Amino acid sequence: MANRIKYIFLFFSLLIATSLTAQEQFPRKWNTEKIKGTRQIPYPAYSGFPFLNDKFAMGEIEFSDGKKLNNLGLRYSSYRDELIYYNSAISAQIVIDKISLKSFSFTEENGVKRFFRRQYYDGFLPGERFFEVLSDGELSLLVYRKVVLQTCPPYNDNGGILKNMSYQLAYNYYIYNSKKGYELIRINKSSLLSKFDKPTQKVVKKLLRKNNISVTDESSFVRAWNLIKENEIRIDF
């Protein structure tokens, strides 16, 4: 009896396996969205770093039509505000057309996931920009991770050549609402508190104190921001 059951089980296992194989025997890569771009031209060599991430980090891009591609080696150029990906098939670093992208994200070596969104900036030097989304929602906290090439005190580079330019961080933080637009914000406690009326400021201070958050840098500012949002405290904007 036991043998018969074994054979029946074996028969059905084979049947299931065959049907599963039959479904997988046509692995077709349908015409997925293609990445369009231009070759990345090396930037002038000065002190400082023009990129946000040192190495290519694995990430995902979302095209304007909502289609996504993942497992791409991505690198964000803070200097040019452009996304570069490495195409291993043709061994080329390609600047992806900004207009073709809606957003992208990548995970850094330390495991931190960074998410960027393309948005139109209507302030000084208007245009399409990639903003890193630090906190999203009806009211978003964004950062434009800009690096600028500026003059600096003269220095000798590794080759002994005298130079007077360097890449310098020029990050701008914004509060953003789709209706009201952008408002520049500084990353410190007083700037955060200025977004509340007097009575609410006391509540916010108490909340931050209770949660041991001292707003000194970007990460503590983001933690404080998220805590305020979680406690549904209205931000004046």
Place this chain on the structure above:
Amino acid sequence: MERKIITILLLFAVFTVKAQDKGLNLFTDRDLYVSGETLLVKVFTPAEEQSGIVNIDLINHNGKKITGVILEINNHQADGFISLPDSLSSGFYLLSTSTRTDKMITYKELYISNRFSGLPESNSDMKPSGIAPLVDLSIQNLVVEGIEKQYKTRQKGHVILQLPSDLISQIDGGLSVSIAGTNPGFNTLQFSQKSENVVIQSNVKEGIVIEGTITDLKTAKPFKNAVVYLSIPDSIPGFQYFVTAEDGRFSFQIEKYYGKIPVVIQCFAKEKSNLLKITLDDRNNLKIALPLFEPRTFTPEFRKSVEKTTDAITFRKIFNQQEITVQPAPIIKRDAYPYYGNPTKTIDPHLFIDLPNFNEISKELLPGVKFRNYNRVPTLQVFNAAQQFYFENQPLILLDGIPIRDLNVIKDMGTKDIAKVEIVQNERFYDDLIFPGVIAIYTSKADYTRVPESNDLIKLNLEVIQPHAILNSPLQLRLSDPDLRQVLLWNPSLKPAPKIELDFQTSDIKSSYKLIVHGKTSDGSTFYKEQIFEVN
């Protein structure tokens, strides 16, 4: 214990087979047609159907495809129309419905009488036999009110469909309601058979698939590493590419295009300079197992009905009365810019003096474009603006969006032939393709006749997804014109509601008419409710 296990396994097997066999359901406005008429069709697809489109083909008794359409599946259903060719000979035909992912093909038999020759003199024809028909469930709790037994010609009618709430909750998709002329005693069957074509387990969500094989022209063997381009000429041209493997096969999916579109497929060897040939898969060569056909004699009533219908259709043709109006294709937001990138410069040669050929145009008007014709061998180079040198390789040259490799095609083009030239002075990347600059020429005629067809370049006028169509109402007729409509009402996608009210008007044709409501429940079974009335 053993019996229990066997019973459970058998039940599992039965349900698995049943689930796999849930096929498509096909309904038409009528069973009898005259050549030159429009056939209206409605398809219900299983909820688990992966494909986004369904093929409807009209097949003769030899299995040859006469005509066909591609319909878009929305909410597990699709509807459309087929214009029956005037030249169809009288006989029984099969209307088949299939998808790329479904193993079953559903057929419906139809009789089509030739408008000029009528029924055969033998008074009989070959009819499919020995088939196991698909049976719809006649539903009782759907109430049809307001239909009278008899109507006069050009009389207005009002129908009320009452649907109980439990039925509404069971319905998957919409309801199809039609009122059309019928021949009592003549009913055709619907049946399904397993497809002999290869069933592809892939998602073809929103478009049709073009497949084929690239072979070496000398050896006739499949060619590996051939680059196949598919281009769709347009103001912003469509473009796809495929690199063949050992089997030389390629496939493209054309998404969300409606009506008839021009498509150009071309190929070239990636590394070598072999002469290649493109062979597209013949979709007209359907591998189907047809049922047996046996002679069937027509009744005098049937013959009379065919004659009456033929007269009506002839007069409709004389008065140029169209049965349906094809709606404009939906506007699909495609790429915001061409696949070759935004141009660095755009030149309109018409704004300058007339120049006789492309050599002159490039010299006088196109900055960073070097076109030479030494020893009658034309070459073209584009300036790389980012790195300040000329690209060594030939750029991507497009003529109305179609990539061309032979510069002789453009060398004689003068100012009169060219509407605009777009220049991209960058090294462009499209996935794994590299374009050392781009020259996109848009011709004044925009008819891409300059692109020559060859073994490695095929031009197609492709019927893609059929746009939506609606039945013309009698209000569109002039008062003095006869109303010769066979179909009084065709509403293939009604949203289920407790009470549905519909209006119709009878035509000048005195005949029997059938109101029929079709629907599908979430378990995959179809139901119907019908009511017959006379117009005299």
